[in-house]
Amino acid sequence: MALLSPRLRAQIIKELLSILRDRRARALLIGPPLIQLLIFSFAATLEVRNVAIAIYDRDGGRGSQELVARVSAATFVGSVATMQSPEQLQAAIEQRQVLLAIDIPETFSRDVAAGRPAPLQVIVDGRRANSGQVALRYVESIAGNLGATMQPESSGNNDRVAVRHWFNPNLIYQWFIVPSLAGTLAMFTSLIVTALSIARERELGTFDQLLVSPTTPAEIIVAKAAPALVIGTTLGMLMVGAGVFAFGVPFTGSLGLLFLTMLLFILSIVGLGLMISSICATQQQAILGAFATGVPMILMSGFATPVENMPMVLQWVAEVIPLTHFLIIVQGTFVKTLPAAEVAAQAWPMALTALVTLSIATLLVRSRLQ
Amino acid sequence: MNLRRLIALVRKESLQVIRDPSTFLIAFVLPVILLFLFAYAVSLDIRKVAIGVVLESDGAAAQSLAAAFSGTHYFQVTPARDRREVAGEVIASRLKGYVVIPQDFERRLATNTESALVQVITDGSQPNTAGFVAGYAQGVIAQWLAGQVGQSTPPVIDVRSRFWFNPEIESRRFLVPGAIAIIMTMIGTLLTALVVAREWERGTMEALLSTPARVVEILIGKLLPYFVLGLLATLGSALLAVFVFDVPLRGSWFTLLLLSAVFLVPALGQGLVISALAKNQFIAAQAALFSGFLPAFLLSGFLFEIDSMPTPIRLITSIVPARHFVASLQTVFLAGDVWAVMLPNMAAMLAIGALFFTLAKFKTRKSLDT
Numbered sequence: 001m002a003l004l005s006p007r008l009r010a011q012i013i014k015e016l017l018s019i020l021r022d023r024r025a026r027a028l029l030i031g032p033p034l035i036q037l038l039i040f041s042f043a044a045t046l047e048v049r050n051v052a053i054a055i056y057d058r059d060g061g062r063g064s065q066e067l068v069a070r071v072s073a074a075t076f077v078g079s080v081a082t083m084q085s086p087e088q089l090q091a092a093i094e095q096r097q098v099l100l101a102i103d104i105p106e107t108f109s110r111d112v113a114a115g116r117p118a119p120l121q122v123i124v125d126g127r128r129a130n131s132g133q134v135a136l137r138y139v140e141s142i143a144g145n146l147g148a149t150m151q152p153e154s155s156g157n158n159d160r161v162a163v164r165h166w167f168n169p170n171l172i173y174q175w176f177i178v179p180s181l182a183g184t185l186a187m188f189t190s191l192i193v194t195a196l197s198i199a200r201e202r203e204l205g206t207f208d209q210l211l212v213s214p215t216t217p218a219e220i221i222v223a224k225a226a227p228a229l230v231i232g233t234t235l236g237m238l239m240v241g242a243g244v245f246a247f248g249v250p251f252t253g254s255l256g257l258l259f260l261t262m263l264l265f266i267l268s269i270v271g272l273g274l275m276i277s278s279i280c281a282t283q284q285q286a287i288l289g290a291f292a293t294g295v296p297m298i299l300m301s302g303f304a305t306p307v308e309n310m311p312m313v314l315q316w317v318a319e320v321i322p323l324t325h326f327l328i329i330v331q332g333t334f335v336k337t338l339p340a341a342e343v344a345a346q347a348w349p350m351a352l353t354a355l356v357t358l359s360i361a362t363l364l365v366r367s368r369l370q
Numbered sequence: 371m372n373l374r375r376l377i378a379l380v381r382k383e384s385l386q387v388i389r390d391p392s393t394f395l396i397a398f399v400l401p402v403i404l405l406f407l408f409a410y411a412v413s414l415d416i417r418k419v420a421i422g423v424v425l426e427s428d429g430a431a432a433q434s435l436a437a438a439f440s441g442t443h444y445f446q447v448t449p450a451r452d453r454r455e456v457a458g459e460v461i462a463s464r465l466k467g468y469v470v471i472p473q474d475f476e477r478r479l480a481t482n483t484e485s486a487l488v489q490v491i492t493d494g495s496q497p498n499t500a501g502f503v504a505g506y507a508q509g510v511i512a513q514w515l516a517g518q519v520g521q522s523t524p525p526v527i528d529v530r531s532r533f534w535f536n537p538e539i540e541s542r543r544f545l546v547p548g549a550i551a552i553i554m555t556m557i558g559t560l561l562t563a564l565v566v567a568r569e570w571e572r573g574t575m576e577a578l579l580s581t582p583a584r585v586v587e588i589l590i591g592k593l594l595p596y597f598v599l600g601l602l603a604t605l606g607s608a609l610l611a612v613f614v615f616d617v618p619l620r621g622s623w624f625t626l627l628l629l630s631a632v633f634l635v636p637a638l639g640q641g642l643v644i645s646a647l648a649k650n651q652f653i654a655a656q657a658a659l660f661s662g663f664l665p666a667f668l669l670s671g672f673l674f675e676i677d678s679m680p681t682p683i684r685l686i687t688s689i690v691p692a693r694h695f696v697a698s699l700q701t702v703f704l705a706g707d708v709w710a711v712m713l714p715n716m717a718a719m720l721a722i723g724a725l726f727f728t729l730a731k732f733k734t735r736k737s738l739d740t
Contacts, residue, residue, distance in 0.1 A: 019652075028653055032660040039686065040668050043679045046498045051677045067527075078677060093534055095710040096697060099677070117528045126536025127544050127700040130414045131675040137505065140529045147526030161511050162486035163504045166460065166467075168494030176497050188659060196652050284564045285392035287655040291556065291663070292400045299407045304673055306499055308420065308466075309413040328463050335495045342462045 011215065011223035018200075019193060019227050029193075029231055030238070033185040037239050040181055041247065044304075045173045048134040050078035054092045054101040057082070061109025063118070067146055071102065076138045093125050100124045100135050112150050167335040175249045179330040180303050182239035183265070187297075187323055190232030190266050191290045194273025197224040198365070199286035207368075217365040221358060224277075225270045232266035233259075243334065253333030257343050261329050261350070268322040268350045271357025278364035297321045322350045375583055379591025386565075387595045396561060397603045401553045405607055408549035409615040414541040418446045419503055422456030422468035425449065429476040431518070435488070436471060438514045444506045460493050467492035467503040479518075487511065535620075535704040543618070546611045547699035548672025551692045552663070553607055554630065557600045558637025559644070559662035560655070566592060566645035567654035585734055593638045600637070604630040611703070621702035625712065629698050632716045636691035637662075639726025646733035666692035672700070694718045 020026050055071065057064050072080045081098060083089040092098045103121035111118035122139055124132035168175050198220075201207035210220060237259065243249045273290065280286040300307070300314060301323035307315055318324045325346040332338030387393050423439045425432060440447045448465060450456045459465040470489040472478070478487050490507045492500035536543050569575035578588050608626055611617040619626065640662060648654040668674060669683070670692040676684060687693045694715040701711045 022650070022653070024648070024653055025650070025656075028656045032656065036660055036664060039683060040664070043683050043687075044668050044674050045678055046674065047678055048675055049678045051675065091710075094705055094708055096701065096708075112526060115526070118526065119528045119530055122529055122531040124531060124533045126533040126539065127704050128671075128675065129533055129536050129539045129544060130541060131678070132533065133539065136529075136531050143527040143529050144525060150526060160485075160487040160515070161490055161508050162488070163490045163492070163508070165492050165494035165497075165500050165504070168497060168500070171494055171497040171500055173497050176495060189656070192652070192655055192659070196655075200652075280392075282390075282392070282568075283651045284390065284568060285395075287564060287651065288392040288396045288561075290655075291560065291659075292395055292403070295400075295552075295663075296403055296407055299404075300411050305412050305414055306496065308418065310411045314411045331495050332461070332463065336461050338461065345462070 007215065008219050008222060011219060012226040015197065015223050016227045016230070019231070029189060030235060033189060033235055034238065034242060036185060037178065037181050037242060038246075041174050041178045044177045044181075046130070046134075047173055048076050048131045048138075051076060051099045051131065051135060052079045052081065052097060053077055053135070054081040054083050054089055054098040055104070056084075056086065056089045056101065057104045058106045059104050059108040063109035063112040063146075063150065064104045067102075067104065067108075067120075067143070070142050070146060071139065074138055074142060076135055089123070093123055096125065096127070098125070099128055099132055100139070102139065112147070174247055175335055176331065178243040178247045178249050179240070179334045180327055182236055182243060183323060183326045183330050184298055184301075184303055185239060186232050186236035186262075186266065187269050187326075188294055189235055190228045190269045191273045191276075191294050192287060193228040193231055194224065194270045195276045195280070195286040195290035196283055197228070198274065198277035199280040199283050202280075203282045211368060217362050220365055221274060221362045224274060225267070225358070228270045228273065229263065229266055232269065233262050236262050236266065240330070249334050251334055252337040254340070254343075257340060258330065258333045261326065261343060261347050264347055264350050264354060265322050265326040265329075268354035268357060271354050271361055274361035275357050275364065278361055278368070297323055300324070302327055319349065320353065322353050325350050371584065371587055376587050376590060379583060379587060380594050383591050384595040387599060393561070393599070397557055397599050398606060400556065401550075401603055401607045402610065404549045404553055405546060405610050405615060408545045409542045412541075412545055414545075417443060419444060419466050419499060419506075420446045420448065420464065421503060421507075422448045422450050422459065422465050424453045424456060424468055424470045425451060426453075426473045427471055427475040431479055432471045432475045434518075435475075435511070435514050438510055439469060439507075442506070442510055444502075444510075460491070463493065463495075465493070466496065466499050467507075469507055487515075542615060543704060544672060544700050546615055546617045547703050548670065548696050550604060550607045550611070550699060551633075551670055551672070551695045552666050553603060554600055554633055554695070555637055555662050555666040555692055557596065557603055558634050559641040560658040561599075562593065562596050562638050562641025563644040563648070563654040563658045563662075564651055565596075566642060567648050567651045570645065570649035571651055585731070589642065589730070589734070593642070596638060596641075597631075597634050600634045601627060601630055617703055619703055620705060621707040625702050625707045626699075629695065629702060629712065629716070632719050633691060633695040635723030636719050636726055639723045639730060640691070642730035643726050643733065646730050665690045669693060670696040672696045688718070689722055691719050691722050694722075 055068055057068060071077060081092060089101050089103060093101055101123045105119060108118050120143060122136060124136055165171050198207060201210060244251045276289040276293065277286050280289055300318045301321050307318050307324060329343055329346050423436050425436045439445055448456065453470055456465055456468045460467060468491050478485055488511060490504055492503045494500050533539050612619050644654050644657045648657055669687045669690045676687050698712050698715040701708050
């Protein structure tokens with residue numbers, strides 16, 4: 001099979017047309033992912049800001065007033081509700097009105113002034129325990145600093161550590177989420193485009209025509225893979241561009257290597273999509289199949305939560321998922337100037353996946369011939 | 371409305387649902403996979419973060435501090451003598467940061483100045499993990515220092531925290547209810563959008579509309595099987611959550627099913643709107659992905675705190691039905707039947723549902739005229 005024989009070229013053009021012919025389909029392929037990038041990059045943050053809290057000050061003395069003033073001024077706090085009774089405080093937590101409630105006992109100011117350990121009760125809504133833990137750490141650090149200023153002879157010991165956040169000194173969350181979203185959104189679009197490709201023909205009955213034509217299974221696979229490869233890579237690179245120019249994420253690595261690995265990444269996804277597509281008899285099955293494989297891949301790739309948090313067995317599974325490797329490449333290429341050797345180390349598992357999935361897809365198509 | 375005709379339509383649609391294996395994939399297999407992943411894979415509980423400890427000093431104190439790092443279960447320590455050994459590992463994302471115990475550590479410790487004792491370098495490309503590494507490293511050092519001084523002075527303000535509804539702070543307890551919201555969105559919105567879009571695509575919708583059956587009857591006939599399927603999937607997921615994944619159900623089963631029934635109104639409505647606008651399964655799948663699944667995943671507040679999002683995005687989340695569903699599901703599972711939380715959320719879901727159904731009815735009518 002000569003690469004790009006006239007027959008293959010004609011098929012690729014036909015496949016591209018069958019997807020891009022529809023104006024709405026064209027718009028939906030590029031528009032929504034870019035809008036989603038914009039919305040989700042602002043939404044997907046594990047930082048805690050602007051939350052509602054409650055304070056029940058039973059004391060009202062100098063110490064407690066100082067504490068209330070400091071907590072109210074903190075950046076993680078959006079609004080402070082003043083509680084008048086324990087029942088009110090309980091209701092505020094139970095009804096999800098506040099993330100956490102600080103209960104200051106009557107003896108607080110006296111204890112602090114006398115140098116006795118002053119207990120401070122903090123109640124956190126366990127339904128939102130993740131942001132609750134972050135907010136609690138802020139409260140603890142405010143309490144620690146306040147305690148230190150009230151008792152000047154105690155040594156403040158947190159200052160004896162010099163912390164430097166490499167690659168992202170201010171820990172701007174978007175520097176992490178925008179590159180990751182570029183990979184994730186490009187993956188889902190290419191997965192759906194390819195999953196539908198063969199299934200659509202089978203549903204419409206045109207796949208049999210294709211099989212009786214002189215084309216080989218390998219040609220069918222190449223022709224079906226081409227549009228998704230073009231669309232997925234274009235979309236991915238557009239989003240990388242948006243990351244650089246719209247979000248101002250520093251791009252320190254090699255654009256050429258990123259482009260090559262993006263091609264490889266999309267190719268491995270295309271192989272997976274074609275596998276799904278050749279098993280499914282209808283478009284509905286293909287789409288649902290794409291979701292049933294795509295969603296777990298996103299969850300295990302380290303997109304939302306670190307891979308290291310997972311049990312060992314699932315970490316091995318994550319190694320097989322192309323997105324896991326591509327996320328490391330794309331994040332590294334943006335802020336870390338990822339060296340070529342490291343890019344290669346993450347690229348070969350994707351190449352392996354691409355090889356395996358594309359071969360299986362070809363075999364599946366060939367088996368339809370019999 | 372003719373009851374016999376309606377029953378016949380419901381029967382026809384139910385048969386279609388039952389006969390397609392992909393329905394079972396999405397309604398029963400995918401929920402099991404998703405619940406499993408949310409219970410075990412997606413974890414926000416940080417443990418065993420891989421870091422390097424660079425010991426440049428041979429002194430006893432330095433050794434003891436290095437041992438303190440190895441001893442904590444927050445870190446998985448790779449020891450090194452030179453920072454160049456570990457810097458590359460951080461770039462390759464194999465280590466999340468490193469601690470440098472400098473050559474003159476003993477001297478710095480003896481001269482009780484404010485100069486930094488140790489340096490902590492984190493991988494800022496993953497801001498959340500970087501924050502944890504810095505925080506826990508500071509904690510380890512502070513604790514070690516307190517032990518060195520011998521007289522461990524208790525903090526002046528003793529913050530005592532309690533996490534209500536989730537005292538062990540297990541992330542699965544609030545993630546699993548979120549997973550149920552995602553599953554329901556897939557069944558309600560994606561499946562409905564696909565099924566109705568398929569009728570439009572094949573032209574059988576026009577055939578149905580030209581029968582004496584009224585538009586309302588046809589739509590009820592289409593939606594009722596998915597409504598039942600959605601409730602069955604919730605029931606199955608909830609049983610799994612409670613009996614396998616150890617998530618408590620503190621509210622009543624009745625409230626849980628009522629909430630799911632209410633959520634299905636906007637979810638099915640959204641599916642109907644998508645299919646009426648798209649009339650093509652590919653476009654419907656893309657639209658369901660970007661307007662249904664991803665918002666349920668990222669904007670519903672179970673993974674990312676809504677209060678911390680910028681105002682325009684907070685406004686967008688209020689029209690995401692899953693947001694209201696997640697808040698009430700987490701409450702019914704972890705807190706109980708708190709009607710002060712349920713009622714406003716149910717009202718919001720019904721309002722969004724009414725909006726979608728009005729839109730769908732308008733679009734279905736109008737398309738008949740053209």
